[in-house]
Amino acid sequence: MSSKKYDFELEFKVRDYECDLQGVVNNSVYQNYLEHTRHEFMKNIGLNFSDLYERGIMAVVARIDLAYKQPLVSDDVFVSRLSVEHSGLKYIFYQDIYRLPDEKICLKGVVTTTTLINGRLATSDEIVGAIKEVVEKRE
């Protein structure tokens, strides 16, 4: 495993409907994996994506940069790991996917998110506070 320190991880198993006609997980599906990992991470630190949205706080992705290293195939089990940084109006998630049990790196991603409050770019004290705690705990 990478020496990088992650804040959260979630295990998945490839589902056959996620594979395309090349017999590998379709490229777009990795974004589903990454999103689900981020949302579960958020719940884990007391933030609920769906609740936030209903209260007018919209977490949105501004940029996504993905390097595909090794395709996942039918029956693969893998772990999706993330660490997070806060910088100004942005929350940057470093998200990597490793196949199990051999810990082969499959995907390296950087996902830059931001927050719209009632439609305007703004920081949410609630999110900033929760992420700050994570960052401090790590250091």
Added chain:
Amino acid sequence: MSSKKYDFELEFKVRDYECDLQGVVNNSVYQNYLEHTRHEFMKNIGLNFSDLYERGIMAVVARIDLAYKQPLVSDDVFVSRLSVEHSGLKYIFYQDIYRLPDEKICLKGVVTTTTLINGRLATSDEIVGAIKEVVEKRE
């Protein structure tokens, strides 16, 4: 083409990401095609699924019965046709998919929908009226 009289049709082209590791359109994707056809049909008769939802009128699927006749594959063009009946609290959509240009039947479906108004089963005069007009025009 079938002698059945349809109220609406929409042409599609298979997209490669819709195909699974068997090299055919995944079974679940046909529901996407059928839903998109119903929503476009609704817009065509003055009903907008998304607007209805925002006004507390939720069109929901109660039953779906699909017979898969012939798989669609990469590069196929096809037409999705529907006719609609109204019966009590239900709107029944007969939805068939034909491959083009040979008009080979690929899927026969019956989709039974109903309406929740502010969370309770109810008829929407707006929907009933619009569908009645379609049915009358056909006869």
Added chain:
Amino acid sequence: MSSKKYDFELEFKVRDYECDLQGVVNNSVYQNYLEHTRHEFMKNIGLNFSDLYERGIMAVVARIDLAYKQPLVSDDVFVSRLSVEHSGLKYIFYQDIYRLPDEKICLKGVVTTTTLINGRLATSDEIVGAIKEVVEKRE
């Protein structure tokens, strides 16, 4: 829980990307859940969907009949249960989805599948044998 005897079950958690603009799991996604449950069941009895396909044995869905009882929403955990019958060229899967922990029924489905061997409708002794064992064990 239903008194019906199931042969297999698999637990899931709703992922936010599976929800649509009505804030509920999109109707088509239930087919993904059902397919993944069938494929995991098959692996559990020694049959691998992807391997079968590579050896020219194509398990295909002929019919699907779904009754939507209760929508799943963000954060829901649920269990997908199935029992199977073999009849001639068909394998019939009774597949029901229950929300956890309250065991509220969400979806009742009947999925009729069949097998194409090298493109022709045929019984696979391998599949018939494995399913027969399941049925006998249940009785």
Added chain:
Amino acid sequence: MSSKKYDFELEFKVRDYECDLQGVVNNSVYQNYLEHTRHEFMKNIGLNFSDLYERGIMAVVARIDLAYKQPLVSDDVFVSRLSVEHSGLKYIFYQDIYRLPDEKICLKGVVTTTTLINGRLATSDEIVGAIKEVVEKRE
């Protein structure tokens, strides 16, 4: 419209099932749009993704970098435009999505692809030749 010269464009309409619980097109779906645009572009210049795969030539995505500028919503019509460069073992696609009719930029993407021939990184003369023709025609 941007002054950038594109080699290909394809028009789409948002389908409601592509929208998530925030009421906007889910981030992962843009990759579907981009993939479909690339594959249609390839067909347009005589290359078929599915056929190539069957002949052991696997076009794969190595990197994807997306900047989300403006979310697409239910009922939006948009155009997906691409230009392509060839550099060594890589084909780089510049892919941008504009909402119609106002030509508002929604997504800017760079998709770096490469080719595996019988499982090994290699250039395909067939692909190189077809793309060279496109680049020359543009200049």
